Amino acid sequence: MDIGGQSEQLGELSENKALYYYGRKGCREMGKLLETLHEIQVEEFDAAEKEAKNKGRGERCDLLRYLWLVSSRSENMVPDIWMQTKEVVWYRGLFLIRSMKIEVLELLKSNYLQQKNIPKGVLALPLTLLVVVVLIPLIINLHESYSNLYYSGSLESIENFTCNIFSGNWVAYSEGPYYDNQNCPFITYKQNCFMHGRPDREFLNWRWKPDECELPLFDAKQFLKLVGGKSMAFVGDSIGRNQMESLLCLLNSVARPEDITDRYTLNDDKYFKWWFYARYNFTVAILWSPFLVKSSQKYLNDTSFSNAENLYVDEADEAWTTHIANFDYVIFSGGQWFFRPLTFYEKGRVVGCQKCHDLVTEPLNLYGYRNALRTAFRTVVNLKGFKGMVFLVTHSPNHFENGEWNKGGGCNRTMPMRKEESALVKPYGLEEFYESQVEEFIVAEKEGREKGLRFGLMNITGVMLMRPDGHPDKYGHNLDGNVNINDCVHWCMPGPVDTWNQFLLHFITIPI
Structure with missing residues (x-):
């Protein structure tokens, strides 16, 4: 399974998207400055031209005006000469112009100059003026205006921005975890592996290392400073809750939140939670919606997996749609619940099903999952008043070995896999x-971008495929309890799931 290869392709997509966002923001600032510069140039040129014509030098001014106008127009208006800027990256207020060239070859080769009796050498003057008058002041102005406000890193850190942080390996790290299970009160009982007797701790001594850059360690103070006055919602199933509780534990060394769930719901504080950091005016919530779309919710009373759940794949679940309009960050995750028997409804009628007759032999029917995800995205893109950033956390892999989840399968490894080894694993x-x-x-x-929304893909699938050692296994419940199903789906806390929030911090640090 080449998740790693697909991750590298997504890295290119993310880089191109990043160049688009930063280029777009930079171009807005460039446009404002160019308008001002252009106005000054026109005024000064008109004055100089008037003075020159009074002295009988009108023809030279006409020639210079022509060349100046040609060199400042777009390639669509004047195909023979254009200025082409490649890879202009806007990063925290600083323009990096990696390669800039002025294409004049076609004009020099054409007969236009000969027909007009224009010496080719005369191009040197307007092109030099273009560089001296426009480009150099522009770069200096941008750097001086914005570097003090935003830029605090090195050129190396700027280059790291274009790195695919999801392509790499787990490397040994002797410093250990950010927290332990005894000093974090937010860990769900079933993910508290050490409380249930897990004896090994070696799985905590690893950190994620991208191939071409460094992923900064999680900084709780920096995170809270960035999200001050904002709100964040995790929408999905217990995997999303796993990540949210990891975030609460990571922030616990700096600030302790207040549970404000009763302000939003009086009936169900098991699946829905709101936390508030008063000092930072930051709210974080988990909105339980395992299918993202409306369902019959048979799962609440039936854990046998034998009865089909009804999914209305064209109707988003009101459990989250009624809350997220004012959230600044919405993080979708899920997929684990789409392995069970399902009946798909669209426009009120049955359009298909999954595992309708045989739970074992019938293949997965991803029609339901695709359309549920599509409905969720379209709902948030078209949600009136929503201006936040949308994340998708890609599918979190399970690692059942020596049997299926309900047939004795387990995950008792104590070391990560290498990328090459994980490529052979096919959950x-x-x-x-x-x-x-x-x-x-x-x-x-693409649809969201057209409406001014920002999207981020948290591509954790290949990263976590290498961590079969990070699950609770049999340490997700009391060892003397009457439970014979091992948990190779969720993640121990502390553990590799904390890396997801390093990725999250990386995303929200980017000033898009």
Whole structure:
């Protein structure tokens, strides 16, 4: 399974998208400055031209005006000469112009200059003026105006921005975890592996290292400073809750939140939670919606997996749609619940099903998942008043070995895999879910961008495929309890799931 290869392709997509965003922001600032410079140039040129004509030098001024206008127009207006700027990256207020060239070859080769009796050497004057009068002041102005406000890193850190942070390996790290299970009160009982007797701690001594750059460690103070006055919602199933609780534990060394759930719901504080950091005016919530769309919710009373859940794949779940309009960050995750028997409804009628007759032999039908994800994205893109950033956390892999989840399968490894080794691992349905997510995300990101929304793909699938050692396994419950199902789906806390919030911090640090 080549999740790593697809991750590298997504890295290119993310880089191109980043160049687009930063180039777009930079071009807005460039446009403002160019308008001002152009006005000054026109005024000064008109004055000089008037003075020159009074002295009988009108023809030379006409020639200079022609060349100046040609060199300042777009390539669509004047195809023979244009200025082409490649890879202009806007990063925290600083323009990096990696390669800039002025294409005059076609004009020099054409007969136009000969027909007009214009010496080719005369091009040197307007082109030199273009560089001296426009480009150099522009770069200096931009640097002086914005570097003090935003830029505090090195050129190396700027180059790291274009790195694919999801392509790499886990490397040894002797410093250990950010927190332990005894000093964080937010860990769900079933993910508190050490409380249930997990004896090994070696799985905590690893950190994620991208191939071409460094991923900064999580900084709780920096995170809270960035999200001050904002709100963040995790929408999905217990995997999303796993990440949210990891975030609460990571922030716990700096600030302790207040549970304000009763302000929003009086009936269900098991699946829905709101936390508030008063000092930073920051709210974080988990909105339970395992299918993202409306369902019959049979799962609440039926854990046998034998009865089909009804999914209305064209109707987003009101459990989250009624809350997120004012959130600044919305983080979608999920997919684990789409392995069970499902009946798909669209426009009120049945359009298909999954595992309708045989739970074992019938293949997955991803029609339901694709359309549920599509409906969720379209809902948030078209949600009136929503101006936040949307993340998708790609599918979190399970690692059942020596049997299926309900037939004695477990995950008792104590070391990460290397990338090459994980490429041979093929969890049931993982590749299909992953491809569906990426394809739907690309479409949604394009639609959202057209409406001024920002999207981020947290591509954790290949990263976590290397961590079969990070699950609770049999340490997700009391060892003397009457439970014989091992947990190779969720993640121990502390553990590799904390890296997801390093990725999250990386995303929100980018000033898009």
